[in-house]
Amino acid sequence: MSGRRQDADARLVRRTTWTVGAWMTAAATLLVVAVLVAAASIVLGQIPLSSLLDRRHHEEMIDVGGLDALAGVVVIGVLAIVLACALSLIVTRRAVAPLVDALARQRRFVADASHELRTPLAVLDTRLQVLERSLSADDPQRGIVAELRGDSRRLIAVVSDLLDSLDVAPSGRADPVPLAPIVESAVSSIRVLAEGADVRVTAAPIEPHVQVAIPPASLHRALVALLENAMKNSPAGAEVTVTTAAGHTQVRIAVTDQGPGIRGIPPERVFDRFAHADPPAGDRTGARTGFGIGLSLVQDTAGRFGGGVEVTGTGPDGTTITITLPRARHGRGDAS
Template sequence: MTVAATVLVVAVLVAASSIVLGQIPLSHLLDRRHHEEFIDVGGLDALTGIVVIGLIAIVLACALSLVATRRVVAPLVDALARQRRFVADASHELRTPLAVLDARLQVLERSLAPQDAHRRIVGELRADSRALIAVVADLLDAVDVASPGRQPPVELAPIIEVVVSSMRMLGQDRGVRVTAGAVAPDVRVPVPETSLQRALVAVIDNAVKNSTAGQAVEVTVVAERSRVRIAVRDHGPGIRGIPPERVFDRFAHAGGPIPGSPGAGSRPGFGIGLSLVQDTAGRAGGWVEVTDTSPAGTTITIALPRARRG
């Protein structure tokens, strides 16, 4: 389309030049005595005409390109919308039967005696069902993203408090402590509250799953002049079997939780969770990255713009 527009502009300019030059007698072009006259008078008129016609051609070419681009993009937008609706509908349809399946497995597991040989198998089935439920939840989160655009700023401190409190209960069940440092009350970020909560839950949950029992997951917030950095540190074995930057890819798989960790027995990899964190930060003008990973632990940092007061 760009080539067609360029050809159109060149064609109009050539045609305009031919028309203007055609008005000048050939004898005047060849006669040196007429050169000054046409340069001062006729040449200026010709140049003005060429410029005006060229501008008109450029405007027409831009309009043509805009119309053609819209016609090309419209089917892609429609296809993406239909794909998102399908994923959302399918995920909603799967959520209920999977929840029922997990509930029945839970009842079965509780009915078995601790020494029953089938208890381990039922426990593995429950872990698989929870993994499927988590995948469905990730798919729903993937299609339930906030519309891009300017978002009203929210205070970070109460959101950190709510998320850490809920994740602290989850960590206690898994033998992992979740702690958070103090956050100044005037720190605000331009991210929807639900999206920010979901992103923090995903990062902290990932840290808990990859921590060994008895260790701690630490959440710290550093407020700079124009940016806020939220760091989540675990004391697990570090990221293994995959480049650190790839943990934010959808359904990325690493080495999996270490034996005896809270995540052992659950689905390996990072699902869509950390990918959604990257999407959330990116829409706000920030980013997320693995700032440190080693056998002593991993730190994932979410960097977000700091909203101004007023």
């Protein structure tokens, strides 16, 4: 199935390439023809067509005044510019049409999937709420049920955030939210997976007054993606750490692993969808490390709210990926 999908994508790219190339050739041809027609009109203005085609009559030169030549050059130049602009618009529209269609299909898929997931998740959360209420206060399973309900609420928030992300324009504004609870929640969510991989996940303390201008669900989703990537690239017994540095206008959240580092591709390319790095040294399987779409979504999420993400360090001792977000100011209690 994957091979057939890749073949279809390759055929689409080739077909689009040939189409764009044909349109560019046609545009260049029309531009050349227009210049030739303009030049021919100047010649025919001096020499009648009958005389020009008469082999017995040979014209050595044509007489064009300086003002006429200047006017002709200006007219030809203006017509060439107008024609080039018109053809460029047509060719560009033809070239980006497949991209527009692909984006539309992607948005429709995300919207349909999110809408379909909302109702089952709401039912799941309601049933967990009923189960939680049915347990006595001293029941040892009550804490686990509470955690499950918290996970379901976060999943509902992620689905809502996916619907919000369909707006490709930058959001620009978001209510200030405390950073510490979001980081703690993301670390708690990934610890369940990290324990199975024998990887420790820790977070440095964050001042309670530090706030960021991004929806909690968006930031939680981005941090979980970073932590999951760090966990997958860490050997057994390693540690993944989250540190925060709050500046005057920005907050930097760094996720550091103890993996082998990014190998085989430039560090900035790990944010490309389905980017692959070389396997660690000594790995006999030859399997390439994949980054999936998680880091790409992190980049999209940070960018939507005026932030960014980058690889701030990578080497044999580990990799650090840092999210930068606008710091929110909310009142007198906020210190720099």
